[in-house]
Amino acid sequence: MANFFEGMSTLLQTYWIIALVGSVIFVIIFIMTFIGGDMDGDMEADLSELDADDGGVGFQFFTFKNVIAFFTIFGWTGVTCLNSGYSNTTTLITSSIAGLVMMVLTSLLFFWMHSLAESGTLKIKNAIGSVGEVYLPIGAERSKVGKISIKVQGSLRELEALTDSEEELKTGTVIKVLEIISAELLLVEKLTK
Numbered sequence: 001m002a003n004f005f006e007g008m009s010t011l012l013q014t015y016w017i018i019a020l021v022g023s024v025i026f027v028i029i030f031i032m033t034f035i036g037g038d039m040d041g042d043m044e045a046d047l048s049e050l051d052a053d054d055g056g057v058g059f060q061f062f063t064f065k066n067v068i069a070f071f072t073i074f075g076w077t078g079v080t081c082l083n084s085g086y087s088n089t090t091t092l093i094t095s096s097i098a099g100l101v102m103m104v105l106t107s108l109l110f111f112w113m114h115s116l117a118e119s120g121t122l123k124i125k126n127a128i129g130s131v132g133e134v135y136l137p138i139g140a141e142r143s144k145v146g147k148i149s150i151k152v153q154g155s156l157r158e159l160e161a162l163t164d165s166e167e168e169l170k171t172g173t174v175i176k177v178l179e180i181i182s183a184e185l186l187l188v189e190k191l192t193k
Contacts, residue, residue, distance in 0.1 A: 077094060134171050
């Protein structure tokens with residue numbers, strides 16, 4: 001390895017080291033991403049705020065993956081520029097811009113991949129206004145919790161429900177969700193024609 005660096009300027013040696021180390025780490029991250037590993041771990045949580053509304057991570061710029069992508073492209077661009085005879089200043093500016101562009105592209109790629117994955121988490125507020133039917137009888141005036149079957153977020157769900165109705169809602173009764181009482185308990189009413 002010492003023979004490889006022999007005769008190179010310190011700047012070119014630095015670019016080669018950054019390029020090689022960055023490439024090895026980038027390949028490991030790339031493989032881990034597609035086999036289900038998570039190299040970011042707590043780093044992403046520390047470096048960016050989570051989107052509290054939908055539980056998603058949203059667009060993140062300063063992540064471990066993006067920093068490694070920056071240094072990988074920064075290093076290879078620097079090696080290429082110096083080998084092509086560019087000045088040190090031009091090489092530094094060009095490689096920095098290329099690294100930043102790669103960070104943006106990597107951020108967009110992982111944001112897009114994340115948006116394709118459906119969390120499957122039920123957002124109970126999406127049930128309000130939904131029409132379904134009683135699955136297990138619901139007691140009159142909130143006397144007994146029953147179950148309803150409704151379509152929420154594109155899939156059929158069975159959820160617990162109460163009613164303020166003066167009569168028990170029997171199995172098969174068509175209902176409409178009025179509001180959310182607690183985490184997964186809904187208030188429903190009989191739907192009249």
